[in-house]
Amino acid sequence: MPDYPRIVVPPPGPKARAVVMRDEQWTSSCYIKEYPLVVARGQGVMVEDVDGNRYLDFMAGIAVSSTGYGHPTVVAAVKDAADRFLHICGSDFYYEGMAALCERLARIAPGPSRKRVFLTNSGTEATEAAIKLARYATRRTAIIAFRGAFHGRTTGAVSLTSSKARQHAGFGPLLPDVHHIHYPYRYRCQWCADQPACTRGCLDVLEHDLFARHLDPHDVAAIFVEPIQGEGGYVVPPSGWLRDLRAICDTYGILLVADEVQSGVGRTGKMWACDHEGVEPDILLTAKGLGSGMPIGAMIAKESITTWESGSHGSTFGGNPVCCAAALATLDLVEGGLMANAVVMGERLQAGVRRLADKHQCIGDVRGVGLMIGAEFVKDRVTREPAPDIVRELVQRAFEHGLLLLGAGKSTLRLAPPLVVGAGDIDLALAMIDARLSEIA
Numbered sequence: 501m502p503d504y505p506r507i508v509v510p511p512p513g514p515k516a517r518a519v520v521m522r523d524e525q526w527t528s529s530c531y532i533k534e535y536p537l538v539v540a541r542g543q544g545v546m547v548e549d550v551d552g553n554r555y556l557d558f559m560a561g562i563a564v565s566s567t568g569y570g571h572p573t574v575v576a577a578v579k580d581a582a583d584r585f586l587h588i589c590g591s592d593f594y595y596e597g598m599a600a601l602c603e604r605l606a607r608i609a610p611g612p613s614r615k616r617v618f619l620t621n622s623g624t625e626a627t628e629a630a631i632k633l634a635r636y637a638t639r640r641t642a643i644i645a646f647r648g649a650f651h652g653r654t655t656g657a658v659s660l661t662s663s664k665a666r667q668h669a670g671f672g673p674l675l676p677d678v679h680h681i682h683y684p685y686r687y688r689c690q691w692c693a694d695q696p697a698c699t700r701g702c703l704d705v706l707e708h709d710l711f712a713r714h715l716d717p718h719d720v721a722a723i724f725v726e727p728i729q730g731e732g733g734y735v736v737p738p739s740g741w742l743r744d745l746r747a748i749c750d751t752y753g754i755l756l757v758a759d760e761v762q763s764g765v766g767r768t769g770k771m772w773a774c775d776h777e778g779v780e781p782d783i784l785l786t787a788k789g790l791g792s793g794m795p796i797g798a799m800i801a802k803e804s805i806t807t808w809e810s811g812s813h814g815s816t817f818g819g820n821p822v823c824c825a826a827a828l829a830t831l832d833l834v835e836g837g838l839m840a841n842a843v844v845m846g847e848r849l850q851a852g853v854r855r856l857a858d859k860h861q862c863i864g865d866v867r868g869v870g871l872m873i874g875a876e877f878v879k880d881r882v883t884r885e886p887a888p889d890i891v892r893e894l895v896q897r898a899f900e901h902g903l904l905l906l907g908a909g910k911s912t913l914r915l916a917p918p919l920v921v922g923a924g925d926i927d928l929a930l931a932m933i934d935a936r937l938s939e940i941a
């Protein structure tokens with residue numbers, strides 16, 4: 501029997517409250533803070549707080565702790581690298597870890613083209629690099645992104661983000677020449693309502709409205725797309741849609757940038773979500789789960805478009821040697837079994853959430869691939885009116901009982917446990933969600 505969840509004092513306990521109070525006095529006012537979880541340590545899928553409460557983690561620090569907490573292989577790689585040197589600056593000098601990670605990422609990226617890799621500290625920096633390289637390589641300025649998209653919070657990336665108006669408010673003017681189009685959100689699609697299959701209405705609008713009336717496609721440098729929308733609500737496009745988007749890009753010489761910051765590194769049961777569709781993007785972005793929690797991201801671009809000159813871009817910390825070691829160890833583990841585990845456990849979890857939907861009318865839609873699963877909550881299954889209050893209440897109550905959850909989009913519960921999750925953990929999480937939903941009802 502696992503020794504979690506274990507609530508010994510209702511959270512936040514006294515030690516947690518002290519940290520929260522201190523944090524509230526000194527940290528910048530922009531942070532969200534979902535609930536008062538104050539972490540002391542973690543092991544596998546278990547997180548322990550400063551008061552000794554133990555939680556089952558089904559959000560993985562927002563889809564980051566891919567190999568779970570404290571995986572011995574990752575910790576050993578980090579310690580070994582830290583013992584040797586913490587920094588030298590990979591933009592200016594050389595070390596084996598950086599060369600090895602760039603080679604590894606270039607080789608495992610989707611498609612046959614030769615790739616080159618730029619290392620970053622985060623997802624948003626990978627997006628920034630892609631904006632710059634796409635403009636540089638094409639000498640075009642316009643960028644297309646999707647409604648509901650999340651590509652980061654720095655000024656360029658947040659211009660592509662279309663998740664919450666609050667993320668734009670007061671920060672303008674943002675990057676010019678950015679155009680947002682509809683994502684293939686089957687459950688709420690204005691073109692496909694009541695249609696048995698996707699009509700590609702959103703892509704028709706792109707070609708026959710946006711490109712015909714507003715924006716010459718030959719001015720478009722790139723289309724940024726999440727192959728599965730993450731922050732937007734774990735939205736999975738219909739099969740074939742990404743290939744059709746690729747075809748439109750090919751028609752007009754537009755670069756396809758796949759933002760796999762959340763969907764990549766094995767979470768969907770394949771290394772990249774693009775692999776499910778057999779699509780080769782021109783640029784692929786990764787971060788989050790790549791370093792098991794160490795800050796590292798990458799922009800993997802086709803060599804044919806990596807035209808920028810020496811000195812045109814760089815980073816002091818990007819590709820830090822300790823982070824490279826964590827990423828290489830993470831990729832070993834993901835390829836060595838965790839990706840396969842994501843398939844099996846993802847099926848178990850999704851089947852379980854579908855059973856919950858049979859029982860709880862407030863679950864309107866269940867979707868996902870591998871261990872990237874969303875359950876969208878509605879007030880009414882016919883009107884599909886979003887029910888954000890239910891998600892908030894569920895997440896809060898689950899926390900109080902020892903299960904870490906997180907919402908996404910307007911009213912979706914995202915389930916993104918570490919890829920090391922086991923069958924018992926899944927059954928436990930489902931039972932806990934079931935119990936909390938019964939209380940709320």
Ligand SMILES: Cc1ncc(COP(=O)(O)O)c(C=O)c1O
Pocket residue numbers: 621622623624625627650651652653726730731759760761762763787788
């Ligand atoms: C798809 C996607 N792109 C980019 C980002 C930004 O990553 P970071 O927070 O590391 O800057 C995120 C973060 O949630 C993301 O989900």
